[in-house]
Amino acid sequence: MSVTIAILSVCMLISAVSVVAxxxxxxxxxxxxxxxITVAAFYAAMNAHFLAAVQILVYAGAIVVLVLFVLMLLNVxxxxxxxxxxxxxxxxxxxxGFFLLTVVPIWDGWLGLSNLSAPEGxxxxxxxxxxxxxxxxxxxxxxLILIAVVGAVTLGRRARxxxxxxx
Amino acid sequence: xxxxxxxxxxxxxTFAIGAVGVIVRRNVIVVFMCIELMxxxxxxxxxxxxxxxxxxxxxxxxxxxMVVAAAEAAVGLAIFIALFRTxxxxxxxxxxxxxx
Numbered sequence: 023m024s025v026t027i028a029i030l031s032v033c034m035l036i037s038a039v040s041v042v043a044x045x046x047x048x049x050x051x052x053x054x055x056x057x058x059i060t061v062a063a064f065y066a067a068m069n070a071h072f073l074a075a076v077q078i079l080v081y082a083g084a085i086v087v088l089v090l091f092v093l094m095l096l097n098v099x100x101x102x103x104x105x106x107x108x109x110x111x112x113x114x115x116x117x118x119g120f121f122l123l124t125v126v127p128i129w130d131g132w133l134g135l136s137n138l139s140a141p142e143g144x145x146x147x148x149x150x151x152x153x154x155x156x157x158x159x160x161x162x163x164x165x166l167i168l169i170a171v172v173g174a175v176t177l178g179r180r181a182r183x184x185x186x187x188x189x
Numbered sequence: 190x191x192x193x194x195x196x197x198x199x200x201x202x203t204f205a206i207g208a209v210g211v212i213v214r215r216n217v218i219v220v221f222m223c224i225e226l227m228x229x230x231x232x233x234x235x236x237x238x239x240x241x242x243x244x245x246x247x248x249x250x251x252x253x254x255m256v257v258a259a260a261e262a263a264v265g266l267a268i269f270i271a272l273f274r275t276x277x278x279x280x281x282x283x284x285x286x287x288x289x
Contacts, residue, residue, distance in 0.1 A: 027192055031199045038203045041226055042210035047219050054222050057203075061229050064196060068240045070248050073232075080255055085225065085262045092266045093218055096273050114212040121205040128197045135193050135241045143239075143248045151249050163256045170260035177267035180274075 026067060034060045047098050051090050058082045070143035196237045204230035215280045217272065221265050228258050 037056035044050045058081040065074040127133060141147055152160055203226060210223030232251045239247025269279055276283045 024192065027195055031195060034199055034203060035206075038206045038226055041219075041222055042206055042214065047216055047222075050219050050222055054225060057226060058229060061233055064233055065236055068196075068236050070236050070239075070251075073236065073248055073251055076252065076255060080259055081225070081229070085259060088262055088266055089218060089222065092269055096270070096279060098216065098218060098279055110212060114209045117212065118205040118209045121201065121208055124201045125198050128194050128201065135197075135238075136191065139240070139243070141243075141245060143236075143245055147245055148248055148252065151245055152252065156249055156253075159253055163253055166260050167256065170263045174263040174267040177264065177271050 030060055030063050030067070034064075047093050048090070051086055051093060054089075055082050055086050058086065065143075069139070072143050072145045072148045193237050193241050197234055200230045200234040200237065203227075203233075215282055217269055217279050217281050217284075220281065221262075221269070225258065225262075228254060 034057060037053045037060060040053040041050050041057060044053060058077060062074045062077040062082070065071075065077060207223045207226035207230060210226065211220050214220050214223065232254055235247045235251045235254070239245060239251075272284055273279055275286070
């Protein structure tokens with residue numbers, strides 16, 4: 023295990039815990055930026071250059087900015103003092119335990135994985151795949167984005183129905 | 190211990206942390222951020238497996254997951270604003286209009 027991967031792993035775990043544990047949502051969002059940039063560094067370390075760039079552009083650049091914008095627009099305060107239910111916490115711990123069980127086969131090497139070097143994930147290589155083998159997925163993705171845009175506009179504007187009812 | 194094992198383990202742990210956040214937190218925007226955390230953990234393991242198997246299909250899958258995440262962010266944040274407009278709060282406990 024190289025030093026780079028060790029440092030990135032520590033950064034990833036610290037930022038992930040602070041997303042969940044931070045009291046203020048703004049701090050959560052900033053920790054999420056740290057986490058996303060760490061994931062981008064992991065991609066770069068695994069030769070997925072295109073994904074590393076898109077990760078920073080789309081996630082850290084667009085999605086988190088949108089989240090921060092909404093947080094500041096709504097002026098969200100930290101959660102009030104009361105903690106969530108005890109049963110909820112126990113359930114969360116149990117479910118997290120089940121997910122963590124997936125680490126066991128990885129650690130014991132049951133999967134028989136090796137560090138084969140994949141072809142580099144350059145823009146050229148990924149683009150070739152997306153526009154040939156997965157071109158229908160690409161078209162469906164564009165329709166999905168269109169639907170999301172229409173949905174966001176519909177949800178975002180004020181509902182006119184009460185006014186019509188009162189007239 | 191090879192590098193890919195470390196990365197897969199980190200991805201699994203991050204996914205578990207995100208799942209705990211989704212269950213425990215009540216602010217829906219923080220819940221949304223925890224979902225992003227889980228999506229990223231899965232993306233990371235996609236890329237790790239792609240490197241292990243030796244072809245690029247996993248990276249194309251990650252690309253499409255990012256597209257869906259962007260669409261989800263647009264609709265999700267619009268829903269949060271609509272929720273704040275009706276309930277004056279973004280706590281998930283305050284959205285009880287459909288409860289019997």
